[in-house]
Amino acid sequence: MNHEYRTHEVTSDQLVDHPWYLDWLAAVQQGFHDAAASEELAAHQLSIDAAHRAVMRGVWDTSPRPRALPASIPVATFSEWKGTLNVGGALIDCHQISDVTVRASHRRQGIARNLMQDSLTQARGRGLAVAALTATEATIYGRFGFGAAVFEDEIELRVGSGFAVQTPVTGTCEYLDLAELPSTARVVFDEFHATQTGSVSRSDPAMGVYTQQINGETRKPDPKTRAVGHWDDEGRLDGYATWRAVPKDEAIQVLDFVPTNPAASVALWSFLASLDLVRRIRFRRARNDEHLPWAINDRRRYIIKQHGDLLWLRILDPAACLTARNYYADGSLTLRVVDSMSIADGTWRLDVSDGRATCTPTDATPEVEVDVAALGSTLLGGVNIHALATVGHVRGHAEAIDRLGILLRRRREPWCITPF
Numbered sequence: 001m002n003h004e005y006r007t008h009e010v011t012s013d014q015l016v017d018h019p020w021y022l023d024w025l026a027a028v029q030q031g032f033h034d035a036a037a038s039e040e041l042a043a044h045q046l047s048i049d050a051a052h053r054a055v056m057r058g059v060w061d062t063s064p065r066p067r068a069l070p071a072s073i074p075v076a077t078f079s080e081w082k083g084t085l086n087v088g089g090a091l092i093d094c095h096q097i098s099d100v101t102v103r104a105s106h107r108r109q110g111i112a113r114n115l116m117q118d119s120l121t122q123a124r125g126r127g128l129a130v131a132a133l134t135a136t137e138a139t140i141y142g143r144f145g146f147g148a149a150v151f152e153d154e155i156e157l158r159v160g161s162g163f164a165v166q167t168p169v170t171g172t173c174e175y176l177d178l179a180e181l182p183s184t185a186r187v188v189f190d191e192f193h194a195t196q197t198g199s200v201s202r203s204d205p206a207m208g209v210y211t212q213q214i215n216g217e218t219r220k221p222d223p224k225t226r227a228v229g230h231w232d233d234e235g236r237l238d239g240y241a242t243w244r245a246v247p248k249d250e251a252i253q254v255l256d257f258v259p260t261n262p263a264a265s266v267a268l269w270s271f272l273a274s275l276d277l278v279r280r281i282r283f284r285r286a287r288n289d290e291h292l293p294w295a296i297n298d299r300r301r302y303i304i305k306q307h308g309d310l311l312w313l314r315i316l317d318p319a320a321c322l323t324a325r326n327y328y329a330d331g332s333l334t335l336r337v338v339d340s341m342s343i344a345d346g347t348w349r350l351d352v353s354d355g356r357a358t359c360t361p362t363d364a365t366p367e368v369e370v371d372v373a374a375l376g377s378t379l380l381g382g383v384n385i386h387a388l389a390t391v392g393h394v395r396g397h398a399e400a401i402d403r404l405g406i407l408l409r410r411r412r413e414p415w416c417i418t419p420f
């Protein structure tokens with residue numbers, strides 16, 4: 001088989017400027033077992049890719065068998081763009097990766113590995129410090145240096161008779177005007193993103209898919225979506241949630257939940273629990289250190305159905321990542337990062353004082369050695385470093401690993417509500 005690797009940049013939201021786009025999208029839809037893209041989906045997805053100024057990689061088989069899929073449809077796809085990630089106290093540019101597919105007939109020939117190696121190496125060359133993705137399978141990306149960093153719980157809250165929020169509920173909730181939802185969501189999400197460690201940016205055209213005002217599969221407006229906002233006691237809008245009713249289950253499905261502070265979050269939950277004809281509230285992306293069970297009269301009404309990983313991080317530049325985030329403890333450590341793809345290896349002296357770090361390359365003997373995927377998992381403070389040390393992904397004296405763990409720890413766990 002002859003494989004041709006090509007890279008295209010999405011420079012506008014006009015199909016005429018991107019004659020390869022529909023075939024490329026067809027390969028993505030096939031890779032994820034989705035229906036062929038409708039005109040609406042293709043046009044809307046192109047507007048998102050144009051807003052991201054995304055780079056689409058593809059691999060084309062230049063000599064397909066007669067009657068097989070035509071040569072114009074790539075056998076592999078891979079997209080990437082620059083977004084921002086909240087690393088704790090700061091937003092940094094982030095190399096976002098999505099649409100990774102290899103046609104079943106062309107697997108295990110190193111295509112995904114080649115695409116990933118090129119993408120990560122070039123991103124590092126452009127000065128990007130971290131790459132991120134959300135994964136359909138947990139078995140794929142560890143070998144490329146990605147570590148699961150942000151987790152989520154799928155939950156059900158049993159409300160109705162006997163349910164009560166005991167923590168004082170402040171501010172006011174009101175239904176939002178859906179005509180204004182895109183701009184409302186923009187303002188509130190931007191504040192969430194600026195303050196929530198683990199959050200990943202959303203572009204304007206993608207916002208309707210995240211609020212689910214626009215159906216993700218058809219890209220048509222969804223008439224069943226409702227939205228509520230929360231205003232604090234000073235009258236400032238500081239949170240919103242969107243949901244859809246599931247009448248047969250006397251349930252609502254929360255679609256997007258964007259509180260910019262814990263008081264807004266408790267008030268939004270309290271409002272949703274007060275809706276008529278609702279006994280269950282379901283949500284796929286609850287934070288995994290959620291405070292709600294501590295705010296209600298019966299914590300067993302908050303049921304975790306499934307625990308999952310959402311955001312995987314791949315450190316490209318350890319020093320840039322470690323100096324970008326903030327810290328809650330002071331300390332020093334000599335740290336070696338081991339990277340089998342030779343992108344992020346090195347040894348640094350990490351000095352943290354007054355919440356900021358300096359990272360200086362050194363030839364000194366490292367006190368702690370971390371695999372690059374383990375550093376990705378712990379950068380945002382969402383994983384206990386001793387769990388990684390127990391299975392050999394972090395190595396060193398227990399006291400030195402303790403020191404690193406204390407440095408990386410955050411007050412709350414990271415949270416991300418933006419799959420991509």
Ligand SMILES: CC(C)(COP(=O)(O)OP(=O)(O)OC[C@H]1O[C@@H](n2cnc3c(N)ncnc32)[C@H](O)[C@@H]1OP(=O)(O)O)[C@@H](O)C(=O)NCCC(=O)NCCS
Nearest residue numbers: 031100101102107108109110111112113134135136139140
């Ligand atoms: C996952 C996928 C992209 C891999 O493509 P590929 O070209 O076959 O991968 P490569 O040949 O480059 O193999 C790279 C490595 O990953 C391994 N691998 C590939 N797919 C894997 C899978 N689904 N689970 C576990 N390991 C996998 C290979 O064995 C190989 O391991 P090695 O480097 O240690 O030898 C492809 O199987 C696919 O398209 N799957 C369906 C869509 C999907 O799940 N995409 C991921 C979206 S998050």
